[in-house]
Every structure is written in structure tokens, then in C-alpha cells.
Amino acid sequence: MTQETEASPNRPRKDRSPEPPARVRFAPSPTGYLHLGGLRTALFDWLWARHTGGQFILRVEDTDRRRYVPGSLEDAMQGLKWLGLEWDEGPDIGGPYGPYVQSQRRAIYQEYAEKLIQLGYAYRCYCTPERLEQVREEQRRRGEKPGYDRHCRTLSPEERARLEAEGLPSVVRFAVPLEGSTTFHDLLRGPITVQNRELQDMVLLKSDGLPTYHLAVVVDDHLMKITHVLRGQEWLATAPLHQLIYQAFGWEPPVFVHLPVILDPSGKGKMSKRKKVVDGKEYPTLVRDFIQAGYLPEAMFNYLATLGWSYAAEQEIFTREEAIQRFDLRDINPSPAAMNYEKLEWMNGVYIRELSPQELKERLIPYLSRDLGIDEETLRQDPRLDKLVPLIQERIKRLSEAGQWIDWAFVEAEAITYTDPKLLLGRKLDAAQSLAVLQAGLAILERIEPFEHQAIQDAFRAKAEEMGIKAGSFFGPFRGAITGKKVSPPLFESMEALGREEVVKRVRRAIAFLEEQLQAASEQA
Secondary structure, rough: OOOOOOOOOOHHHOOOOOOOOEEEOOOOOOOOOOOOOHHHHHHHHHHHHHHHEEEEEEEOOOOOOHHHOHHHHHHHHHHHHHHOOOOOOOOOOOOOOOEEHHOHHHHHHHHHHHHHHHOEEEEEEEOOHHHHHHHHHHHHOOOOOOOOOOOHHHHHHHHHHHHOOOOOOOOEEEEEOOOEEEEEOOOOEEEEEEEEEHHOOOEEEEHHHHHOOOHHHHHHHHOOOOOOEEEHHHHHHHHHHHHHHHHHHOOOOOOEEEEEEEEOOOOOOOOOOOEEEOEEEEEEEHHHHHHHHHOOHHHHHHHHOOOOOEEEEEOOOHHHHHHHHHHHHHHHOOOOEEHHHHHHHHHHHHHHHOOOOHHHHHHHHHHHHHHHHOOHHHHHHHHHHHHHHHHHOOOOOOHHHHHHHHHHHHHOHHHHOOOHHHHHHOOOOOOHHHHHHHHHHHHHHHHOOOOOHHHHHHHHHHHHHHOOOOHHHHHHHHHHHHOOOOOOOOHHHHHHHHHHHHHHHHHHHHHHHHHHHHHHHHOOO
């Protein structure tokens, strides 16, 4: 395959005339769960449809029954809805060009395969799998590229009639021209030419009557009046075949846009469909895993749009409406883009901080319910959550991180364990000094009114000054006593959220623990 000319540079935006309404389709195959690369393709499809005032169509390419994965279609649809990519036509809502599931269009493909045979552009092949493998093995021994030897292409009418009478199963193959070349045009790369001798007589219709991708995609895109086809650059190799099929039918092909692959963070290879480990940390690649990890759809929308397309050199954060207004297929960069998890997490944090506390609470509830083992409605009614959410809003980058920040607030005092005595020691304070701090603070906590964070903090600071201890050293033992952690949300706001009774109970337990530690040390001495 050779590229005749370099793709022309993007024309200045001011020179571009308004585009007519586009009809684009996203066509997942239910052979696996939705990958981030597939979601980006759907996003670019959707943006172009909305930018031009056209239609975004969902079509299901389910003719590969051997690789069918139960639940994968539902997974793809949920992923699209999660990102807000609602479709205008599809298997669930119908439309004027249905059905939108390929396995329900079997008769259509059979009709068009027969037309190609009648026109002389296709033929029936009766070769058995055993013969095909034997041919490939012989080609490999000769150092040739394995492929079909076109044995059935030159069968006489009498031979075909005999094979048909014997009831042999057959497939339909496309009769690629044996000479010359084929040129197709890619919007990002310009005209690309391939010599016809490099192409295979690919199967169009399988022996079970279902089409291969090559026939179905051309027939469906034509009948559904698709104007632009966005797909991964791995389909560049078969684009000439599709061009030939369009020519055989006498149809005008759509605009092809072969999108660059998404590379892994190293930039050295294509992003895997399995979870990616970077510096010992596991990162998702499937959309369902990004959702489980707590990424916001707004952030993912924003980030994915920047993988191969740029809103503006000086602006990384933009709204859905801004992206629709500015998006142009001609601005897509044909070079691969590397996945940057750090940037995605940063962007996710930006969007989390832009939520109102109430909206963030609602977004967090499913994750907290999962991680804390508390049903969603119970969490929704718990007043502690209303006070804790604003405390962690600046601290989390993903929704799934919330549990580790506030799990201590939703367990009984007895569940807080002090396996390491250092957790209860203030900075530069020994166990006896820290015990005195806890006892002094307990006296304050038992009687202070109102039990609010500012009042508690003021009283603690005054007591620390009275005892000649730095405020930070005085506060430290209480963080460990109340949360069982070295790092937690702001201490006094956490106390207020937890409430006097629970705070006092936990401080008393910490005091008892330190007393036991000191007693044991005394006995050993």
C-alpha cells in the first residue's frame, strides 16, 4: 500500500464552510467489552453528528457468533450512555433504516451477495477448510505469503452445477481484479493506492449465510446512508477491498476517517485490552473498569476528546457544548496519541472540585455503598456524609478513593484498632506526654458547647499553649484516636461530623490503650 500524496494540511478554520448534516455510526461487535479506543471512536462520531446537526447511529455487528461474549452489547450501550453519547437510531429505539442488528439482516446480505455474483464481481467457493490449510502450508513452504489460491474462481458452469448438486457448503468470495491498482481516499491521510495483486479474494458471505465484516459494512453503510465512516487505522489494510465493493455496486463511498491508535503510556505500543500496570500501579483500559475506578463521565469526555484532537493549544478544560461547536474531523491528528493516566486523574480531580457538595455526595454514594457495605439509601440519609463530603472534595481524584478517606466514620469505635502505638503519639511526644494530651482533650470534648469544629479547635489550641506543647503535636494523638489513620480529613471538622458521643468513646479507648502500653513497659522495666 502506498500513499500517493501527503494529506493536505488543515485549512484555517475561517476558510471552512458549514458542513451538511452528517450520518455517522458506531458499530460495536459483541465479542468483548467496550475498550477506551472504541469509546473514543464513538465520541468522535457523536461530536461530528452534533456539530453538523446530523444523526449518530448505533449498529450492532454481531455476525461473528463464535466469539460472542454474553453481556458485551449491554456493556457497550451502558458505556455510551455513561459518557452521554445518546444515539438517534439504534436497536433499542428503532429508526427508518432498521433493523440495526446485523444478525437480523441476513436476507439483505444474501441478496446483495447474489447481485455481486450475477454482476461477475463475486463467486461461490466450495473449498473445504482442510484444502485451504493444505494450500496455505504449501505456500509457507515455498516462502510465499499465505492466502487463497482462487481455485474456485475459474470453475466452469458445469463444475459449479455438479458441486451444487452434491450439496457442498460454499462461501461467497469477492473477485478482486488481477491487474492494476485501487486508490481510496482517507480524510486524514489523503489518497492511498494499493496494487490489486496484493489483495486477496476475501470471503463476503460465510457458509452459514451470515456476512463477513467486508460485505456487511459496505451494504449497511450504503443502505443506512452513512456519510462518514470513522474506524481504527487497523482497517486501512482492507479499505481498498471495500472501495472495490463500492465500485462493483456502483455506489458512492462515504468519507473514510481511519483514526490513529491509542498507545500505552510508554508510547511504544498499542494500548492493551487488559489492565495496564504502570510503576506497579494497575490502570484500567476497559470502559467498565474506568467507571468502577471512579472517573467522572465529564472528565472522560474532555480527556478522550484530546486524544488525537485539540480544542485549543491554550485550553485543556472545555465543556461538551464547546467541543461540539469547534469539533472538525479535519483537525484530527493522524499520529497515534499515548494514554496519559496522570493527566486523566488530574482532569478528573478538576471536575470533582467543580461539583456542588450535594452532587458529589450523590456521585459518591454507589462507590461508598460498595466499599463500606452500607446500602445506598442508608448512606443518603446519614447526616455524617453531608459533613464529610466537603472535607474530602479537594483531596480525591477519583470517586473510588472516597471510602479510604472516610471509612473510619462508618464503623463502631471498637473497629478502630491501634496496632501501632506510634499512631497515638504526637510529634516529638512520648507515650506519657501523649496520654496527658488525650486526657486533657477528653475533658474538653466531654463538656464543650457547642460541639462544633471551630469551638473545639480554639479550645484545643488554648490547652496546648497552656501545657507548653505545639498545636500540631497536641492535635496528632486525636487524629489517630478517632480515625485510626495517620492521614485523614481535617481533624476538627471530622470530630463535628462524627459527633460528641462517638468522639469521646474513641478517645477513651485510645487512652485505655496507651495506659496499657505504659503499664506493660513499666512491668518489663
